[in-house]
Amino acid sequence: MKSEDVYLGELEQLLLLIVLRLGDDAYANPIGEDLRTSAGRRIARGALYTALERLEVKGCLRSMLGEPLPERGGRARRYFTVTPTGLRALRNSRRVLLGLWDGLESKLGTP
Amino acid sequence: MTRGSIAPPARAERLLERIVASSPYAEDIAGDLHESFNALAQRRSLTLARWWYRVQVFALVVRFMFRGRTRPRRKGQVMDRLLMEARFAVRSLLKRPGLTAAAAMTLALGLGANAAVFGIIGALVLHPYNMPAVERIVTVSETTPNKSDTRRETVSPANFLDWRRDLAGTVDHLTAMEWWDVNLVGRDEPERALGFRVSSGFFAAVGIEPVLGRGFRAEEESRGRDMVIVLSDGLWKRRFGADPAIVGKSVLANGAQRTVVGIMPPGFDFPQGSELWSPLSFDPSAAPIRSDRYLSVVGRLHEGKSFEDASAQMAVEAARLARDFPTDNKDRSARVYPISRGMGDDGTERVLVLWQAAALFVLLIACANIANLLLARGSERGREIAVRLALGSSRGRVVRESLVESVLLAVVAVPLSLGVSWLFLTVIRSSMPARVMRFVAGWNSMRVDAPLVATTVGLAVVASVVFGLLPALQISRNSVSDALKSDGRGGAGPGRHRLRRALVVAEIALVLPLLVAAILSVRSVTTLVTGWQGYDPEGVLMLKTALPEARYPDADSRRRFAADALERIGALPAVSTALVANVLPSSDAGSGRYIEIEGRPTVERLQRPLVSYRTVSDEYFSGLRLPIVSGRGVSRADQPSTLHVAVVSESMAKKFWPDGGAIGARLRVNDQPWMTIVGISGEVIHDWFEGRNAPTLYRPLAQAPPTDMMFAVRAKGDPTAIVQDVRRAIAQVDAAQPIFDVMPMRQAIRDRTIGLRFVAGVMGTFAALALVLAVLGLYAVMSYLVAQRVREIGVRIALGATTTDVTRLALGQAARLTAIGVGIGFVLAVALGRVMEAGLLGIVSTDFVTPVATALLLAVTTLASSYLPARRAAAVDPMVALRTE
Numbered sequence: 001m002k003s004e005d006v007y008l009g010e011l012e013q014l015l016l017l018i019v020l021r022l023g024d025d026a027y028a029n030p031i032g033e034d035l036r037t038s039a040g041r042r043i044a045r046g047a048l049y050t051a052l053e054r055l056e057v058k059g060c061l062r063s064m065l066g067e068p069l070p071e072r073g074g075r076a077r078r079y080f081t082v083t084p085t086g087l088r089a090l091r092n093s094r095r096v097l098l099g100l101w102d103g104l105e106s107k108l109g110t111p
Numbered sequence: 112m113t114r115g116s117i118a119p120p121a122r123a124e125r126l127l128e129r130i131v132a133s134s135p136y137a138e139d140i141a142g143d144l145h146e147s148f149n150a151l152a153q154r155r156s157l158t159l160a161r162w163w164y165r166v167q168v169f170a171l172v173v174r175f176m177f178r179g180r181t182r183p184r185r186k187g188q189v190m191d192r193l194l195m196e197a198r199f200a201v202r203s204l205l206k207r208p209g210l211t212a213a214a215a216m217t218l219a220l221g222l223g224a225n226a227a228v229f230g231i232i233g234a235l236v237l238h239p240y241n242m243p244a245v246e247r248i249v250t251v252s253e254t255t256p257n258k259s260d261t262r263r264e265t266v267s268p269a270n271f272l273d274w275r276r277d278l279a280g281t282v283d284h285l286t287a288m289e290w291w292d293v294n295l296v297g298r299d300e301p302e303r304a305l306g307f308r309v310s311s312g313f314f315a316a317v318g319i320e321p322v323l324g325r326g327f328r329a330e331e332e333s334r335g336r337d338m339v340i341v342l343s344d345g346l347w348k349r350r351f352g353a354d355p356a357i358v359g360k361s362v363l364a365n366g367a368q369r370t371v372v373g374i375m376p377p378g379f380d381f382p383q384g385s386e387l388w389s390p391l392s393f394d395p396s397a398a399p400i401r402s403d404r405y406l407s408v409v410g411r412l413h414e415g416k417s418f419e420d421a422s423a424q425m426a427v428e429a430a431r432l433a434r435d436f437p438t439d440n441k442d443r444s445a446r447v448y449p450i451s452r453g454m455g456d457d458g459t460e461r462v463l464v465l466w467q468a469a470a471l472f473v474l475l476i477a478c479a480n481i482a483n484l485l486l487a488r489g490s491e492r493g494r495e496i497a498v499r500l501a502l503g504s505s506r507g508r509v510v511r512e513s514l515v516e517s518v519l520l521a522v523v524a525v526p527l528s529l530g531v532s533w534l535f536l537t538v539i540r541s542s543m544p545a546r547v548m549r550f551v552a553g554w555n556s557m558r559v560d561a562p563l564v565a566t567t568v569g570l571a572v573v574a575s576v577v578f579g580l581l582p583a584l585q586i587s588r589n590s591v592s593d594a595l596k597s598d599g600r601g602g603a604g605p606g607r608h609r610l611r612r613a614l615v616v617a618e619i620a621l622v623l624p625l626l627v628a629a630i631l632s633v634r635s636v637t638t639l640v641t642g643w644q645g646y647d648p649e650g651v652l653m654l655k656t657a658l659p660e661a662r663y664p665d666a667d668s669r670r671r672f673a674a675d676a677l678e679r680i681g682a683l684p685a686v687s688t689a690l691v692a693n694v695l696p697s698s699d700a701g702s703g704r705y706i707e708i709e710g711r712p713t714v715e716r717l718q719r720p721l722v723s724y725r726t727v728s729d730e731y732f733s734g735l736r737l738p739i740v741s742g743r744g745v746s747r748a749d750q751p752s753t754l755h756v757a758v759v760s761e762s763m764a765k766k767f768w769p770d771g772g773a774i775g776a777r778l779r780v781n782d783q784p785w786m787t788i789v790g791i792s793g794e795v796i797h798d799w800f801e802g803r804n805a806p807t808l809y810r811p812l813a814q815a816p817p818t819d820m821m822f823a824v825r826a827k828g829d830p831t832a833i834v835q836d837v838r839r840a841i842a843q844v845d846a847a848q849p850i851f852d853v854m855p856m857r858q859a860i861r862d863r864t865i866g867l868r869f870v871a872g873v874m875g876t877f878a879a880l881a882l883v884l885a886v887l888g889l890y891a892v893m894s895y896l897v898a899q900r901v902r903e904i905g906v907r908i909a910l911g912a913t914t915t916d917v918t919r920l921a922l923g924q925a926a927r928l929t930a931i932g933v934g935i936g937f938v939l940a941v942a943l944g945r946v947m948e949a950g951l952l953g954i955v956s957t958d959f960v961t962p963v964a965t966a967l968l969l970a971v972t973t974l975a976s977s978y979l980p981a982r983r984a985a986a987v988d989p990m991v992a993l994r995t996e
Contacts, residue, residue: 027139027143028136028139028140028143029143029146029147044170044174045140045143045144045167045170045171046170046171046174046175047174049134049136049139049140052136053134053135053136056135065138069142069146071145071146071149071150072142072143072145072146072149073118073119073124073141073142073145075138075139075141075142075145076138076139076142077139077142077143077146078136078138078139078142
């Protein structure tokens with residue numbers, strides 16, 4: 001019920017998908033990297049954290065800290081995973097989009 | 112730092128950690144960045160990675176500070192709102208980078224000019240001396256009988272000794288100082304050094320003791336025991352190779368052996384660039400003298416005594432002396448000054464006031480310009496603001512936003528302005544010749560320092576409020592409905608145009624006085640340097656000697672020295688004439704005597720008239736090409752045994768013998784034999800304080816040979832080419848006699864006007880700055896006004912107005928503003944001219960031609976600056992203009 005209320009912006013959808021694809025390796029650096037290479041979106045580092053934080057607040061992402069690493073100056077990585085809420089929100093977005101696409105093939109050309 | 116553990120720039124990292132502390136991901140942000148930094152450093156280079164890291168941190172800092180996240184814990188709402196407004200203002204300034212840069216640069220120039228003058232004032236007036244507890248050091252000067260005259264006078268030995276006895280306990284270590292020029296011989300070429308003879312309390316009074324050896328003892332104030340000297344660090348290094356063993360040895364100074372007892376620390380050169388000090392001793396015959404005043408007096412306030420205590424006690428003491436010794440002290444008093452005021456001269460302060468006023472004018476013009484720029488932008492945003500007001504935004508908030516913007520502009524402008532002032536101070540400091548600089552206490556300490564920065568920041572805040580408030584109030588006063596109704600041009604009501612025009616008028620009115628002041632000073636300088644001097648300084652070399660009493664004890668020896676030197680110099684092939692005098696025109700020395708005229712009622716010595724006094728060799732008038740108006744000049748035949756004669760200047764003849772009859776009259780100085788006047792000479796400009804009509808008395812050098820002699824040598828060619836020959840010629844007469852201040856007379860004249868040239872230079876710079884700002888301001892406003900009226904102009908053209916009509920319309924508007932501005936400015940200019948006339952000792956003369964000509968010039972310039980916008984108006988295509996609807 002509640003998950004229906006979660007609305008995802010385009011950037012948020014992209015981020016959730018990337019986190020899913022990255023699997024166990026989903027921390028901020030590769031997320032930003034993928035966003036650039038796969039989606040062609042270059043966003044400021046600060047904006048990335050803001051978006052990730054917002055997704056966590058919305059309950060779409062969950063994060064946990066790994067082991068402290070020397071190449072990070074002794075700091076731990078924060079790994080993100082998509083929560084069930086996030087998955088539901090993603091499916092919902094997909095459904096809405098597909099519904100809207102439906103019947104527009106003649107105008108937009110076949111995808 | 113080499114293997115594995117590469118760390119990002121530490122300071123940037125700390126900043127980052129501080130700024131992201133509020134984020135739940137604080138740790139990770141720093142960690143991620145660290146990781147990427149590491150990767151980049153390995154893939155590319157460490158340097159690149161470090162810069163990349165800094166850029167990233169900067170971007171994050173900006174983001175977290177301005178775009179911000181809603182932080183849950185905050186102290187108050189006010190900071191929040193201010194931060195938000197600042198963010199808003201940053202964005203709105205960045206949206207118009209050109210305008211922002213123009214406004215910031217304008218403000219920086221205005222502030223920079225002011226900061227530079229603060230710097231000068233700070234160095235010369237506020238802290239010219241660098242001594243411990245300098246605020247407790249005082250100088251004491253006598254005041255003249257003439258009550259209206261507050262000039263500071265030097266002090267007689269007996270008065271000083273009484274003061275020192277009676278003020279003990281209020282002012283400690285009261286010290287008298289007497290100018291003491293020293294010829295140093297031995298070790299090197301003979302050299303002339305500037306020294307002072309000082310009482311034994313001198314070093315305690317200034318609070319600085321020698322770093323090597325000792326100061327003076329009280330018993331060294333008596334004749335015979337006073338043959339000791341203390342050297343400055345500079346002299347010690349230059350002449351004695353910084354040899355510490357020199358302490359205890361004796362050196363030959365002014366023809367006598369004196370023992371070096373101490374070396375002062377580096378940088379100490381009080382007073383007036385002094386390089387050595389010797390005890391001031393009084394002959395038993397000189398000590399009781401109260402009529403000869405030649406001592407400067409300094410002292411240190413006793414612990415717990417205030418400046419007022421000292422002044423009060425000094426007044427009592429002076430009253431007692433006036434009562435007990437009425438002959439010399441009647442109507443005289445004495446005053447105590449803080450040292451920073453006591454040693455400087457009044458002229459400096461007046462010039463600084465003038466500069467400060469000029470700098471403020473520049474700043475005001477800059478403010479007017481910025482206000483105009485902001486106004487223009489305000490009207491572009493008029494509609495946006497009207498909408499916001501209509502939607503319930505408070506006027507206070509709109510005003511505040513505009514103010515925040517101005518303050519931000521000031522924040523950008525302050526560092527720029529400090530750069531401007533640094534440049535300015537550096538140029539000023541380095542353009543002062545060293546030999547003049549040492550007489551100006553504090554000159555070398557001019558710099559951009561903390562008080563200067565603080566004052567600039569303060570002024571920037573005030574200025575930004577001034578130029579920010581005007582447009583802010585204007586914007587908020589907009590009637591909402593009018594703005595929304597009007598055709599999208601943004602509520603450019605008549606009120607705002609009036610304000611804008613008023614600003615332009617103000618700018619023009621401020622520029623004119625500055626221009627006039629600058630032109631007056633520049634003209635005065637050129638006149639003084641290249642204009643009429645009364646004699647011909649071209650091709651003349653001048654140099655000075657000072658004969659020490661020890662080796663030239665009597666008139667005969669001095670007379671012989673002068674004659675021998677002149678003969679040898681005159682014999683040089685490249686020399687056409689050589690002459691000598693106690694004081695040459697344009698030199699930095701002076702000499703005066705009280706005269707007594709035969710047959711006139713005798714008066715007390717100090718009440719007698721004072722005239723400039725010159726003893727000159729026989730080639731003086733012909734050699735300098737100074738005309739003899741009537742009678743004869745000084746001749747070779749005037750010898751001690753013959754009739755004592757004198758030549759007077761025309762101004763002197765006119766002053767004392769207004770009905771003629773100067774020639775043949777007799778006068779005398781200091782109860783010496785009477786002199787008969789045999790000739791009248793033309794006038795010379797000695798220096799720019801006295802101008803051209805200084806009554807002057809000339810007498811033959813042979814009849815009164817001075818100890819200080821200045822030689823003037825007219826060369827057949829370049830005067831600098833004969834320097835070595837002349838030096839050699841004098842060395843042949845006396846190898847131990849130093850000569851100094853060797854320079855072409857032209858150079859001396861330029862040096863003499865250095866102060867005025869500074870006045871002219873600074874005023875000129877300020878005026879140029881102001882003119883450029885004002886012209887730019889007018890141009891911007893005219894362009895804007897034309898742009899605002901495009902539609903109206905289009906209609907006019909469509910209805911048949913010609914190009915000329917439209918140009919005239921636009922120019923007419925500019926002409927009206929110019930006329931009003933010039934009118935007000937003219938009044939200010941004449942007033943400022945008067946102030947300068949009074950303040951600059953009469954060398955700046957105001958006339959009406961200069962202000963009138965300058966006003967015309969300014970009018971033409973401003974009209975020219977609005978010609979372009981006017982042409983643009985005339986080129987309006989009515990179709991395009993009407994379509995902008």
